[in-house]
Ligand SMILES: NC(=O)C1=CN([C@@H]2O[C@H](COP(=O)(O)OP(=O)(O)OC[C@H]3O[C@@H](n4cnc5c(N)ncnc54)[C@H](OP(=O)(O)O)[C@@H]3O)[C@@H](O)[C@H]2O)C=CC1
């Protein structure tokens with residue numbers, strides 16, 4: 411499979427190694443300032459760029475009918491626009507805030523737990539995410555997906571807020587520490603005990619492998635999909 415990498419930073423370079431190990435060829439590496447490139451030489455594009463660039467990178471793939479997998483976070487105010495454009499241009503698209511297989515299981519576990527805890531008023535929920543200091547967005551895309559999973563399944567919460575537990579807000583704390591690839595913790599606390607679920611990435615390998623698996627799955631499809639479609643869960 412011929413792959414275009416849209417964004418050749420920490421994730422782009424990790425994806426390259428895994429893709430080559432799985433027998434794929436990288437035919438294009440696009441980074442800041444690269445505007446004149448031929449996306450059509452790729453069978454599939456993988457976008458791990460920056461919040462300000464993701465929507466344009468993804469749209470360009472739709473205009474040229476190149477299937478695109480995006481893991482860039484912090485641009486989701488334009489997600490619905492991207493979905494509409496994909497459908498209009500008969501493109502193929504998967505976005506995930508986290509491509510690691512473990513986190514996608516964690517997302518489902520989080521929803522089931524929220525449904526059960528919704529019946530137990532004595533427990534208050536909070537979330538924490540920890541990432542490296544170079545991360546541009548806060549809270550992380552993964553934390554937002556986890557928060558949405560709780561809000562959809564727990565009666566007491568209607569929105570999430572950074573460090574604010576007032577009213578029906580689910581508080582998220584975002585910490586930045588050198589070199590941490592990504593740790594997410596959901597905590598339910600009562601007066602008598604604490605229940606926690608956590609996913610801790612040991613490196614970027616898991617995110618990159620999931621993105622390559624998603625690209626292999628998407629290559630000859632048309633439509634808008636999620637990692638649940640790829641993994642057949644949820
Ligand atoms: N969904 C998931 O599983 C995961 C998502 N992420 C997300 O992926 C994104 C990238 O993360 P990471 O690799 O760590 O970040 P990096 O900063 O290491 O890489 C981003 C790259 O994008 C480049 N870039 C800037 N502008 C453009 C543009 N217009 N087109 C293409 N590339 C451009 C940057 O260049 P320059 O440095 O010169 O500006 C940089 O090389 C982030 O949004 C992060 O949150 C990260 C890990 C997992």
Ligand SMILES: O=C(O)C1=N[C@H](C(=O)O)C[C@H](O)C1
Nearest residue numbers: 483507508545550551552592
């Ligand atoms: O920027 C990162 O590094 C990561 N970003 C994603 C996010 O915002 O959730 C996924 C992962 O946690 C690493």
